[in-house]
Amino acid sequence: MKKFYLMLLLVVGMVVLAACSSGDEEASGGSGSEGSSDLDTITAWAWDPAFNIAALEKAKEAYDGDGEYEVNVIENAQDDIIQKLNTGLSSGTTNGMPNIVLIEDYRAQSFLQAYPDAFHPLTDVISSDDFADYKIATTSYDGEQYGLPFDSGVAALYVRTDYLEEAGYTVEDVTNITWQEYIEIGKDVKEATGKNMLTLDPNDLAQVRMMIQTNGSWYVDEDGSTPNLAGNETLEKAFETYKEMMDADIAKIVSDWSQFVGAFNSGDVASVPTGNWITPSVKQAADQSGNWAVVPMPRLDMDGAVNASNLGGSSWYVLNVDGKEQAADFLLNTFGSNPDLYQTLVKDIGALGTYSPAAEGDAYAVEDEFFGGQQLITDLSTWTDEIPGVNYGLHTYAIEDILVTGMQDYLNGAELTTVLENVQGQAEAQLK
Amino acid sequence: MREQSTKKGELDLPVSLRYKETKRQKTGVFFRRKVGWLFVIISIIAISIFNFYPMVQAFLLSFQSGMGANLEYVGFDNWQRLFGDPTFIAALTNTSIYLLIQVPLMIVLALFFSVLLNDPKLKFKGFFRIAIFLPCVTSLVAYSVVFKYLFGIDGIINQFLLNFGFISQTINFLADPFWAKVVIILAITWRWTGYNMIFYLAALQNVDKSIYEAARIDGANSIQQFFQITVPMLKPIILFTSITSTIGTLQIFDEIVNITNGGPGNATISISQYIYNLSFEYTPDFGYASTVSYVIVILVVILSIIQFRVAGEKK
């Protein structure tokens, strides 16, 4: 009997001890920075080493305040950040949460409203007027400014000039056009070169999102939560245009990101309508240098629609945990007030911010050989100012999942008004 | 108490002869009862802390609703909401289809492989075993890329079917609601058959091979041996794999997210993917997500009771 007890205890004890001590060892070997009570160090989470993480590192170098603390930059995939934040914040455990976190603009309102006390307002810290209007709308809530607007998701049309030329078009012909004109050009390009005009992913309605924002519309009403699908003329127009693209047979169908990137890297498509953050991926195919140009986003053929839109983009937030003063101080003295930092960001990592005072700098005027000597950053920056502001609200992705089904029905021949009424009903039922 | 134990004991020896030490003789059976609990107690405590306690919390959550941290009690609203939620119904339907087709298919295949690979005369056994096991260690990323490529419009499968005249026009497998489900079922089966095979391979070692020899002498062929010896002998493990595969398929997530991401439309979405979306992809509603999770629990409980009954384990 005793022997049994002893043996069991011994074995289990040994193993548990081994587990713990190895864990302990690792812990003491670590930076010890994750404890937010440690005011000497603040932690920042972001994704993409070449872009956001690099931007944070540049910000650390550029910091010109008098705070004496370390900034510990931690890279996490975007989905991972969302899961970690949601789990941490909803459990009410601030332990292990970062001080600064990057959140995609489409998701900002969700986080701000789902965890009302979790974020530290920056209203008195930064000057909202310095940033692009459309960014301010998505990063503030209930009269308080929570986000420090970061990268512009300004959308643009990346075109293959060589393919266009083969079909008898110039860059001017695709500048400031409507989607209908785009489709016509697409048909000619396909006839002349055999190449598709663009890629479409039936499970990702980014295309529709970019289209409706050119006319200042969104999936939800101004209040950010009431679905605005049935009777939304802009959305109807976008659906029709999407179907026209499909019917015109100018789109290569892809099913994920790697195929999307693969398509333009291998020269399978003549244009890429998407966010400007795609630039590094486009440039990845170095052999295509000089064959690309970037023009403003086509607009919907409606009154009031403009040739400027947005896709993605994100902003910095400060969590309401110990160290928030330091975090706010860090952001203010870097992304919040330092035009030179933005020059560096543009020059060294191609990250385009939305801080207006930065636009006059030299780095913005640089000519990009890959794009045939175009002053790409200046152009993008100009278009950024024209993006219609919309309230992305709470349910972008939830509604989009419903819309994807609706789009399938519509493409299979269902009537548009019925389809949109259906999705409206579904969205209202699901988003209680 | 002693009488009881004599009945249970397989050796019909007088109780006094069964224990050498007199001290033990006195406390033997009672002691053994207690000791039985000691074998299981650590697991019971650990599972209570790390599973049951959070499960109770999740159950309470299933009666609450709201965004993120703003939860409030809504009674049975969430449960009602389930029936009017088309996404949930699509997820439930898809998951049921996967379950009904995929689990039996996989169990039979795994059993079949393990019997073939247990043959002592088979050559290259090690190679075949590792080959069939490999899919479950192959990374999902690699495997989804390969599956998408195989089943793409200009993929190998389409080319094969075209060349051999099975079809006259390419099929866009992943964009078609029916074929996308077929691809998912193939993918899950491909990935998890080798996994279940391990359990059978291990269990087959515990089958006394003299039984097979006796059967062979009686003139039973290999098919008869399979049904009359192997299947009955492996029944506990077949039950185990059926229940765990049922649970696995009801909670299927990775394959779907990586291959179709639930599409086209909602044609392949699973319950677990919906739970994930409700918790992380959309504005989080952990209350409603818990309710959906408990639907899985209820389904598994019902199906497990049926499986236990069919296996005749509850005497």
Place this chain on the structure above:
Amino acid sequence: MKKLQRIFIYTFLSLAAIVSIFPFLWMLVSITNKSVDVTQGRLLPGTHLIENMKTLFATVDIVPALINSAIIAIITTILTLLLASLAGYGFEIHRSRGKDIVFTILLLSMMIPFAAIMVPLYRMFGSISDTAPFIGIDSLGAVILPTATTAFFIFFFRQNTKMFPKDLVEAGRIDGLSEIGVFFRIYMPTMKTTYAAAAIISFMNSWNNYLWPLVILQSPEKRTIPLLISNLGSSYSPDYGVIMSAIVIATLPTALVFFLMQKHFVAGMMGSVKG
């Protein structure tokens, strides 16, 4: 007839092997290709292997991640094997009405999706973080604890114990072994293949576990392999050649564990023990 059957068996197994190995081979081929080629599903080996490996080792700390994963997987597997086999044995050999009820309740614990219990579990580990940091948030201990005891393996061991000849237990008792002695001296060696199977599966589950380590671990230096790979794909312009290289490195240990363990699957082992 017999020969025909043989031919059929070998053809069938070869086909199954080809289908099973193909994606794995493609994975191996991919690490020799450039990102662009990987996204296009190129089937032929390229010349980019060394470059991919160089980039991989230059951009991420893959070795510490491998060590973390190994520590977690090995400890979890040892704990799982020991605790689950003890419990599976206890539930079957020392069967009683009360234990049967408890066993049925334990089975319930594997029926809920992990995502549903993650938040309460996180809160639990958060609340002990200050008093016991070695099992709190951001510790390897916290990764191991909830995964080391699972009803799944208890169920597995119990079902296998049903096939274990009970007279061996009696024989052991007669030989004067204590109850625990019977377990360690008779049950464990007899059930070697069951342990081997459980070890493979437990190691694999732990090695590939994603969601729980993701939320509970915070510092980059504690990351496990799946978290590191997830990060590699987080970029707007991911390098798929490098990602595939990381994936292949991450896959090899499980394949190796399987290879070592499957040797124990030798037909008819039980017969020899009995005789």
